[in-house]
Amino acid sequence: MQDSLILLVVLPLLLAFLLPVIARYLGNLSGLTGSLLLLFNILLLANAWNSVGYSPKVILLGGFAAPLGIVFYIDKLNMLFAILTTIIALLLWPCRTHNTDVREYVLWLLLLAGCYGVILSGDLFNIYVFYELLAVASYGLVTLPATGASYIAGFRYLMISALGSAFALLGIALIYSFTGSVNIAHLAQIIPDHLHHIWGYSAALLLIIGFGVKAELFPVNFWVAEVYSHADKRVTALLAGVVSKIAVLIILRFIILLFPWQDIFNFLLLLGIIGVIVGEFAAFYAQDLLRLLAFSSIAQSGLVIIAFACATEAGIMAGIALAIHHLLLKPALFLLASHCDRSINDLAGLAKSSPWASALFVILALSLLGVPPLPGFWAKLLLLQSLMAEQYLLLLVLVLLATIVEAAYLFRLFMLFYQRQEMPEQKRITIQGQELYPVITLSGILLLGLFFLPLFMDSLREIAMQTSNIEAYINTVLGKVQHIGEGNI
Amino acid sequence: MMIWDDIFLEVDFWINIVSIALIVIGIYGIVFSQHLLRMVFGLGLLEAGVNILLVKAGYQKEAIAPIVTQASDTMMSNILAATAQMVDPVPQAMVLTAIVIAAGVQALALSLVIRIYKKYGTLDSHVLFLAMERDRHLSLNQKD
Numbered sequence: 349m350q351d352s353l354i355l356l357v358v359l360p361l362l363l364a365f366l367l368p369v370i371a372r373y374l375g376n377l378s379g380l381t382g383s384l385l386l387l388f389n390i391l392l393l394a395n396a397w398n399s400v401g402y403s404p405k406v407i408l409l410g411g412f413a414a415p416l417g418i419v420f421y422i423d424k425l426n427m428l429f430a431i432l433t434t435i436i437a438l439l440l441w442p443c444r445t446h447n448t449d450v451r452e453y454v455l456w457l458l459l460l461a462g463c464y465g466v467i468l469s470g471d472l473f474n475i476y477v478f479y480e481l482l483a484v485a486s487y488g489l490v491t492l493p494a495t496g497a498s499y500i501a502g503f504r505y506l507m508i509s510a511l512g513s514a515f516a517l518l519g520i521a522l523i524y525s526f527t528g529s530v531n532i533a534h535l536a537q538i539i540p541d542h543l544h545h546i547w548g549y550s551a552a553l554l555l556i557i558g559f560g561v562k563a564e565l566f567p568v569n570f571w572v573a574e575v576y577s578h579a580d581k582r583v584t585a586l587l588a589g590v591v592s593k594i595a596v597l598i599i600l601r602f603i604i605l606l607f608p609w610q611d612i613f614n615f616l617l618l619l620g621i622i623g624v625i626v627g628e629f630a631a632f633y634a635q636d637l638l639r640l641l642a643f644s645s646i647a648q649s650g651l652v653i654i655a656f657a658c659a660t661e662a663g664i665m666a667g668i669a670l671a672i673h674h675l676l677l678k679p680a681l682f683l684l685a686s687h688c689d690r691s692i693n694d695l696a697g698l699a700k701s702s703p704w705a706s707a708l709f710v711i712l713a714l715s716l717l718g719v720p721p722l723p724g725f726w727a728k729l730l731l732l733q734s735l736m737a738e739q740y741l742l743l744l745v746l747v748l749l750a751t752i753v754e755a756a757y758l759f760r761l762f763m764l765f766y767q768r769q770e771m772p773e774q775k776r777i778t779i780q781g782q783e784l785y786p787v788i789t790l791s792g793i794l795l796l797g798l799f800f801l802p803l804f805m806d807s808l809r810e811i812a813m814q815t816s817n818i819e820a821y822i823n824t825v826l827g828k829v830q831h832i833g834e835g836n837i
Numbered sequence: 838m839m840i841w842d843d844i845f846l847e848v849d850f851w852i853n854i855v856s857i858a859l860i861v862i863g864i865y866g867i868v869f870s871q872h873l874l875r876m877v878f879g880l881g882l883l884e885a886g887v888n889i890l891l892v893k894a895g896y897q898k899e900a901i902a903p904i905v906t907q908a909s910d911t912m913m914s915n916i917l918a919a920t921a922q923m924v925d926p927v928p929q930a931m932v933l934t935a936i937v938i939a940a941g942v943q944a945l946a947l948s949l950v951i952r953i954y955k956k957y958g959t960l961d962s963h964v965l966f967l968a969m970e971r972d973r974h975l976s977l978n979q980k981d
Contacts, residue, residue: 473931473934477934477938480938480942484938484941484942484945487942487945487949488945491949491952495972496953496956496957496968496969496972497968497969497972497973497976499949499952499953499956500953500965500966500968500969501969502949503873503946503949503950503953506942506945506946506949507867507876507880507946510880510884510942510946511864511867511880511883513938513942514860514863514880514883514884514887517887517888517891517935518860518887518890518891520891520931521887521890521891521894521928522890524891524894524895524927524928524931525890525893525894528925530927530931574969577973578969578973635977636977689976689977690977690978691977691978
């Protein structure tokens, strides 16, 4: 049954290449095929969710056994991210805009195929290839508005991203030359003990920095504000919400399975906290709404990295909660903000002209900040608890200070929204009802999640347990072949 | 001095030197050059260096190409014996993929460079960065 999950990657790729032909006959309707495909993917995932159950599964591609063949690894964490990716992509699918170019659909499908591939792959080199697929599609999508500024932002993004990919490839080359394998489960047996020296550390740093480009990790995230403020709003929402979280997911797998060394955790904690502080302060000084959200998403990614770098089950649980929360919330905020894309001071009195939109924005932003009883509060609480448990008190204080800065700029924004003064007539922003539809759905999911909080916490704990179980990962992938393959690897 | 002579005569050593030099020059080109085309060239050098290191991961001294030539070699034991003298084919497969990806990315980068030149008439990254910020500022303040 779970073998059908390979279709997640195959179908978007297939449709991407067929779509130009389909568009010739169906014209504007061709976008619908993409939505149908995403619906089908959701069904596929929902169907497989139960059959995966408590034990993770593995798909052997081409029928070759694990260390030599390529595998897709399927556990609840991967499935969860795949489902969320599909939901967000379905909500953001550019079908409703009438004059969408067929090339835009193709790029979206390629991006999604890359996302699924990265999520499911259990093989370093495959992750690299799918990551590149995702990256190349995103370069195309970023430059879609065809303005000069979007070209420049896209070029700078391409350069930093290609630099990151080269680093990642270098890391893979290092690992391969020491171990002769790129299968993650096989490497998880070798690297933690046998590569615990300078080359192992170099490979770890190269891989983390390489994949950190998309994860908005601190030293390689200057592209974030430029790209998010110049790209199309849907692309921005997808990159900020989904793609950055998928990159964080890869880093999580790396530090759990391949590099479980305290020095690497400390390094990530350092990068994470710098990212949080820099992001929040940059957001504090940002002049327009999109940049403010872009910087705040750097800070949120930093929080997720900190949680993961605690490397305890509680930390992983907190990180997944934060990641899911941000993954659902940031696209909604970006969609709302794209309607009022101007400098912050011009937004005074927004609540008068579009009361619903500003109310939604305030609720979502409060959840981002972590005000109880909104979902964001519970995610942040988990993070603080896991920091307490690990005795990272300085980090705890820094995270709280960063939250105060966050509160300062968000409340300044709310005050502006609810000022009495009217917007000048020619500058008034009114946000139509139907433009709010994806935003309402996303906030609905978030707020509904609140009612199922205990249930959700339980399944998160289960997922965190499964994720931190290295033995299970190795046994699932290599289990059946271990005794045959041992000699000649 | 004999040890040094040996090292200098090793192919291995020179391959490492060349690839690391390419990587360093490439990174320098991407980070410090002010001209967009030079950045693309830097990327090309960087990727070439990484690819050489990757393909070197499968290199063995005095090994042959990983092709089973004789029909009798299809016996399992013969294949195992033969692989001992062959270079590892996996990095070669990987490096082919990486080369194709790198070529695609560089082509995309060059096409962006052309678009940027058509819009702004310059390829100076500092000037272009300021132009991007100015465009953003204009679009924020002139909306409807």
